[in-house]
Amino acid sequence: MERVIAGFVLVVRLGLGFMFIMSSVPKIQQPYQFLGSIYGYELVGPKMGVLVAMVLPWVELFTGVCLVGGVFVGGALLASIGMGVLFMFVLASALYRHLDISCGCFSNAGAGKISYLTLIRAIVITLVSAAAYARTILLAPREWQPPVIGAKLREQPEAQRPPSHGALLVQE
Numbered sequence: 001m002e003r004v005i006a007g008f009v010l011v012v013r014l015g016l017g018f019m020f021i022m023s024s025v026p027k028i029q030q031p032y033q034f035l036g037s038i039y040g041y042e043l044v045g046p047k048m049g050v051l052v053a054m055v056l057p058w059v060e061l062f063t064g065v066c067l068v069g070g071v072f073v074g075g076a077l078l079a080s081i082g083m084g085v086l087f088m089f090v091l092a093s094a095l096y097r098h099l100d101i102s103c104g105c106f107s108n109a110g111a112g113k114i115s116y117l118t119l120i121r122a123i124v125i126t127l128v129s130a131a132a133y134a135r136t137i138l139l140a141p142r143e144w145q146p147p148v149i150g151a152k153l154r155e156q157p158e159a160q161r162p163p164s165h166g167a168l169l170v171q172e
Helices: 002-029 031-040 046-069 073-096 116-138 151-155
Strands: none
Touching: 002 031, 002 046, 002 073, 002 116, 031 046, 046 073, 073 116
16 A cells, blocks of 8 residues: 555656646746736736746746655645645636636646636645645654654763763862
C-alpha cells in the first residue's frame, strides 16, 4: 500500500510540476497579455494587477521546477494549494458575476473561456495537491527525531557532566 501511495505522490508531483511549468511559460513570454487576463477578472486595480502579472508566472515556474526536480516538495505543494485556493475564489467570483472571459491559464489567447468545468478542474487540482501534501509532510514517517534537551547529559557519567546553571564553580 505504501508503494501505491508513494507512486500517487510521484505522479501528482510530476503532473502538477509540468502543468505549472507549461502554464507559466506563455505568461512569462507575453506578460502584457497575461495582465489583460488578470484585469478581465475585475478584482484588482492597475498596480495590484501589474504585481500579480509580474510575480505569479515566476511562482508557478519555481513551483513546477521544484515539483519536477523533487526539491522543496512540501513547500511547492503548499504553494500549489495556495494558488489553487486563490484561483478557485477568483473563478467562483467571475462565474457568479457572469463574466465572459478567458481563464488565462495556459495561453493568453481568447480560447479557454471560464466555465464551471474550469472551476471543477481547479478544485480537483487543489484537492490532489492537498492529498499529496498530506502524504508528503503530515503523514510521512519521520526519519529523524529532534534532539531531546538533556538526553546527552543523562548518558554521560556524573564526573563528565558540565555544571548546571545553578551550580557554583569552585576552584581548588
